Amino acid sequence: MVRPADVEYLRDYNDASVVAVARRAGVFDRATIASATGLTPQAVSKVIARLVAAGLVEPDGVRRHGVGKPASVYRLVPDSRYAIGAHVARRTLRMVLSDLTGRVLQTVARPLPPDFTPGRLLDELSAGVGALAGECRAGRLVGVGIGMVGPLDHAQGVVRDAHRLRHWHDVPLREMAAERLGLPVLLDKDVAAGVVGEAWLGGVDVRDAALIMVESGIGAGLWLGGGVYRGAHTNAGEFGHMVVQVDGPECVCGRRGCLEILHDRALAAGEAGTAARVLAVGVVNLLQTLDVDHVVLAGADLLPHAATYLDVVRTAVRTEVPRADWLAVEVTTSRLGTDVIAAGAAMEMLNERYGLPREPRPGERVPGPGAARPGGGPPSRA
Ligand SMILES: [Zn+2]
Structure with a gap:
């Protein structure tokens, strides 16, 4: 017997699979999704209906392929969700606002004082979120991804011992920032966030x-x-x-x-x-x-x-x-220049809610619902 939590997870995973394919494909129809994800046509129809209801996807007319019946096509709605990404370096805080496709819409950079404290960083993060969130429509900001110098523990959300930063010994930054900002927060090493950004833009070839x-x-x-x-x-x-x-x-x-x-x-x-x-x-x-x-x-x-x-x-x-x-x-x-870490951290946040731990090549089946989620956190409904 399948427990309700598992059913919820599977639905969430299927939704995320479809969003991931949609992000790559631009416009897509049911057949595109079915062949890329291995989902049945019935499952694809249900997922698309849910995503349309959530505003993530919208109908984009019909297309005729060859002799077959015309197919309804859909597209992702880029401004249906946003994420903020932050790059915490030793001297600066750089923050970006990105849409559901990962496009950077706006950037703010703020200097950090030498040897800044956790309290000071939270003040600066809060000011940066205030400056960027005004650009989002209400209720569409999914959270804040933070890429920071390590060593740090991504799974626990704890900065362990950032080199050359005296006040950063076992600091639970993810929890502190989530409380201060009132938003979901993800913490990762700067370089891990950056490579997610590059791989996202590079697509399945990377x-x-x-x-x-x-x-x-x-x-x-x-x-x-x-x-x-x-x-x-x-x-x-x-x-x-x-x-x-x-x-x-x-x-x-x-x-x-x-x-x-x-x-x-x-x-x-x-x-x-x-x-x-x-x-x-x-x-x-x-x-x-x-x-x-x-x-x-x-x-x-x-x-x-x-x-x-x-x-x-x-x-x-x-x-x-x-x-x-x-x-x-x-x-x-x-290709993201100086935004690479901040943009990657925003994409990680979007990936956690609307993405996959590993994007399949076209025609390849996605791994089952037991696969690890990015961020190591519990799966959440899209
Ligand atoms: Zn060394």
């Missing part, structure tokens, strides 16, 4: 990717097998703290010769080419370990020298990966 973030520190967001990879403690991606010079200079993490300290020293000395070279060594190490085929370079410290970094990293990938002709890797800069 199966295995790394986002390398260079902005007061260096981290890597990992997208493996078509989903974000966070690791056993949700702290994967401390890429800058891989040692590349045994007995090198001491790093903030306590070890010596980390990629981050060598890179940052070179960049501070005005040697962008050397800094890029250090980063490239790390990127090749990562490729040798994980075999991703997309590397996205991002971050406020890298973007002013984007051409140098792209050139140096691409050369290293071409010449230092054995059989680079076979292990082809695309290296680009972020």
Whole structure:
């Protein structure tokens, strides 16, 4: 016997599947949804009726394909739901408002004082939400996604020990922010949020990717097998703290010769080419370990020298990966620019409510309702 909670979950999962397909397809009909999700035509009709009633989807006339009967087509309503994304860096808070398709509608950036406290961040978040939420129609804001420097625990919503931020030891930021803002809040590492944003925009072609973030520190967001990879403690991606010079200079993490300290020293000395070279060594190490085929370079410290970094990293990938002709890797800069973390955090919030942990390729069946939800939280009704 199926308990009511399971039925609710299945309905929610089916709704989310249809929204995910709709987001990619633009306009769609029942057959598009049925073939992409594996749902029966009857189930598809029920889901579409629910989504139309909720305002997420609207009819868009009929289309005739070949000789068959004309089919009713539908489209997603972009402004039916919004999310706010926040990027908490060591010196700035950047926030975006995004619609249901993930498009960034508005951005606000606010400086953060050196060594800011949790209370100060909550004040700034609250002011930012106030500035952005005015653009949404009432009742359409689903929540706030926060991408922050780690180490942090995404599942528990707790910042464990943000490097170089004294007041951030075991701070339950998700709970504190939800209480202060009166909205659902999701907390993730900055780099994990960023790679979700890049993968969302890249669509189903992006199966295995790394986002390398260079902005007061260096981290890597990992997208493996078509989903974000966070690791056993949700702290994967401390890429800058891989040692590349045994007995090198001491790093903030306590070890010596980390990629981050060598890179940052070179960049501070005005040697962008050397800094890029250090980063490239790390990127090749990562490729040798994980075999991703997309590397996205991002971050406020890298973007002013984007051409140098792209050139140096691409050369290293071409010449230092054995059989680079076979292990082809695309290296680009972020298509979301300086918004990448904030926009990714907003997309994560939308994904938690209206998305899938792993988007299927066209024609591929989605995993069953037992699959893990992004965010690790309980499933919620769309
Ligand atoms: Zn280190």
